[in-house]
Structure formats: structure tokens, C-alpha cells
Amino acid sequence: MEMVEEPLRYSGYQARGKKILEWVNNPSASGCFIEACNVTWNELNDWASVGEAQTDPNSIEHREIVTDAQQRKVKGPWTLNDISSREVSPGGTAGKWNLWESFIAPGNLYITNMFRESGYHASQIAQVLYERQHPIRTLKHVIVIDVVNEDTIQFCEDELFTANNALVWPPPRPQTFVYGSAEYEGLVGTRLGTTVTYLVLGAFARGTHRISQITVEHPYRACIMIRFDIEDLNSISSPSSKGSSPGSKRRQTSDDDEEYVEGPRKRRKSPGNTDPEHYSGPARRTRKPVGGYTVLPDGRIRKPPY
Structure with missing residues (x-):
């Protein structure tokens, strides 16, 4: 009988x-175009200067990180990295913004801002920065703070956190979706989910590591936080080696599968009411498209999703 x-x-x-x-x-x-990431720290700095500081996250400005670290008993040392090419783009290309900010603690990568228009992919940047501090095999959690990527938010609000699933948006408590579930597969298919999965593909030999579960929560204000937990299936270490540059040895990609990351942002104020009917967070705000880009009410600029 045919199935x-x-x-x-x-x-x-x-x-x-x-x-x-x-x-x-x-x-x-077949069809996988993501190759092992072999970008080095020096190559990343040649592309855009990387700020690096040994400092703990601030309990006010980075409240979500501090709270999550306390709850999951994450210990330092902590490293803050930032990249900015607002004024002069890497390679002298006009109009190309590339922004990044993240905190690293052993086993954990917290991304607070990422926006890419040229050069290395977000997943490559994440791996280089983490490997600068710790062996990539120790990376267990990638946490994206204050998610504003429209593609990801749209899936969560319109398809995942709905009455059909007995869920509301934004989630009043953390919701975890495990490997193998339709919800997990849908989250992997979002722009943010593909970026973190590309990190796994570039950092580890295929078939050895995967994202075991994805947790979505709404800890403070209008902030949406998504955590990707990585599990080691066979205790096989990273295949990464040395030597590539944005112009010559970048991994293959395609327009449809290009990583899309979040635009420059400022800390958002509380919407004042987290009831789904009155929510005024990232997926409900009025957006004004300008020349293919989107200008949000607070002045932030968003790259188009495709």
C-alpha cells in the first residue's frame, strides 16, 4: 500500500x-553548500576591526543576559566583542553596514546585535569569536537577545504562537520545542534558525552535532529571546582549519539561502501591555519602507528580508 x-x-x-x-x-x-568555516581571527580583523574586552554584562543594559546566566548558572570569564562599519565599510564599499555585538562565556554565545550587508556571514563571525576564547567543541548554547528579525517574528506570531497551538504571543513563559517536532522544524526554517544551523554546519562535521531544542521567551519589555541548544552526537571535534578571506575563499551560498540577520537596534521601551490584543512589540509596529530598506518608528534601519 502506497504511503x-x-x-x-x-x-x-x-x-x-x-x-x-x-x-x-x-x-x-546532496545540495549542502555550507562548507567548514576556516576563517581566522586575523582575517576577520582585516575585514573589519573587532573590539574585544574582558568584561561582565551590565545588570541594567544587559538584564536579559544576566538573568539567563543566573538561572542557568553560567559562569565567566566573560568577553564582549563588537564590530561596526557604519562610516567606512569593509573593502571601501559605500553604503554597506555591518554591526555586531556579543558576549561569550564558556559554552555560551549571547548575540545582542547583528546586521550584515557584506563580507563574512553571521555564522562565520560567531564561530571565529567563540573560538578566539574557547574550543568550538565546548559551544552548547547560542542565545539571541532582543530578536527583531521580521521573518522570524512573523513565523512565531502568525504560525507558531496561535490559538490552534493553545499558545499566545508574546509567550508569557518560556516555550521549548524539541528536535523532531513540526514546531522545531519550522523554527529552524526561519532566517534566524538557518543562521544558527549554518553555524553548526560550518563548525562541526556533518552528522556529529545538531540543535537539540529551541526555546522562545519574552523576559522583559518588548524583548524576544531565542535560545538554541547544541548537542554533540558522536563526540567528534570540529573540522575547522585555517585560511579564507571574504573575497576569495568564502563558502558557497545562494540568494535564497543567504543568511539574514537583524538590523541595527536600540533598546526598546516596554510596550506597557503584554496582552496579545494590545501588543506593540517588533511584529506589530508600523514600518515605513524606504528604497528597499525599512525605517522603524524609533529611527532604526532594517534591511529587507529578501
């Missing part, structure tokens, strides 16, 4: 997630 495949619950997002997960799980799966 009839059930339709995907989350359509395009889930289909994209399942395709990428096939690359993660099956080393012989």
Missing part, C-alpha cells in the same frame, strides 16, 4: 527547516 505523506503543518518554514536538517544529519545528503 501518503502528510502535509507540512508550517508549510514553507517547515520545508526549509527539514531540508537544512537533512544536511545536518546526513553527511551524504
Whole structure:
């Protein structure tokens, strides 16, 4: 009897997630264009100067990080990294903004700002910065603070956190979606999910590591935080080696699968009411498109999702 495949619950997002997960799980799966990341610290600095400071996250400005670290018993030492090319773009290319800010503690990468228009991919930057401090095999958690990526927020609000799933948006408590569930596959298929999965593909041999679960929460103000937990399947270390540059040895990619990351942002004020009917957070704000970009009410600039 011929088996009839059930339709995907989350359509395009889930289909994209399942395709990428096939690359993660099956080393012989065709179509994977993500190669082992072999970018070095010096190469990253040649592209754009990287700020580095040994400092703890501030309990006021980085309240979400401090609270999460306390809850999960994350210990230092802490490293703050930042990249900014607002005025002069890498390689002298006009109009190309590249912004990054993250905190690193053993086993944990907290990303507080990422926006890329040229050069290295966000997943490559993340790996280089983490490997600067610790062996990549020790990376267990990637936490994105204050998610504003429209593609990811749209999936969460319109398809995942809905009455059909007995969930509300924004989530009043952390919601965890485990490997193998349709919800997990849909989250992997979002722009943010693909970026973190590309990090796994570039950092580890295929079939050895994967994202075990994804947690979405709304800890403070209008902030949405998403945590990706990485598990080691076979205790095999990273295949990374040395030597690539943005212009010559960058990994293959395609326009459809280009990593998209979040635009420059400022800390948002509390919406004042977290009831879903009155929520005024990132997915409900009025946006004004200008020349392919989007200017938010607070003046932030957002790159188009495609």
C-alpha cells in the first residue's frame, strides 16, 4: 500500500527547516553548500576591526543576559566583542553596514546585535569569536537577545504562537520545542534558525552535532529571546582549519539561502501591555519602507528580508 505523506503543518518554514536538517544529519545528503568555516581571527580583523574586552554584562543594559546566566548558572570569564562599519565599510564599499555585538562565556554565545550587508556571514563571525576564547567543541548554547528579525517574528506570531497551538504571543513563559517536532522544524526554517544551523554546519562535521531544542521567551519589555541548544552526537571535534578571506575563499551560498540577520537596534521601551490584543512589540509596529530598506518608528534601519 502506497504511503501518503502528510502535509507540512508550517508549510514553507517547515520545508526549509527539514531540508537544512537533512544536511545536518546526513553527511551524504546532496545540495549542502555550507562548507567548514576556516576563517581566522586575523582575517576577520582585516575585514573589519573587532573590539574585544574582558568584561561582565551590565545588570541594567544587559538584564536579559544576566538573568539567563543566573538561572542557568553560567559562569565567566566573560568577553564582549563588537564590530561596526557604519562610516567606512569593509573593502571601501559605500553604503554597506555591518554591526555586531556579543558576549561569550564558556559554552555560551549571547548575540545582542547583528546586521550584515557584506563580507563574512553571521555564522562565520560567531564561530571565529567563540573560538578566539574557547574550543568550538565546548559551544552548547547560542542565545539571541532582543530578536527583531521580521521573518522570524512573523513565523512565531502568525504560525507558531496561535490559538490552534493553545499558545499566545508574546509567550508569557518560556516555550521549548524539541528536535523532531513540526514546531522545531519550522523554527529552524526561519532566517534566524538557518543562521544558527549554518553555524553548526560550518563548525562541526556533518552528522556529529545538531540543535537539540529551541526555546522562545519574552523576559522583559518588548524583548524576544531565542535560545538554541547544541548537542554533540558522536563526540567528534570540529573540522575547522585555517585560511579564507571574504573575497576569495568564502563558502558557497545562494540568494535564497543567504543568511539574514537583524538590523541595527536600540533598546526598546516596554510596550506597557503584554496582552496579545494590545501588543506593540517588533511584529506589530508600523514600518515605513524606504528604497528597499525599512525605517522603524524609533529611527532604526532594517534591511529587507529578501
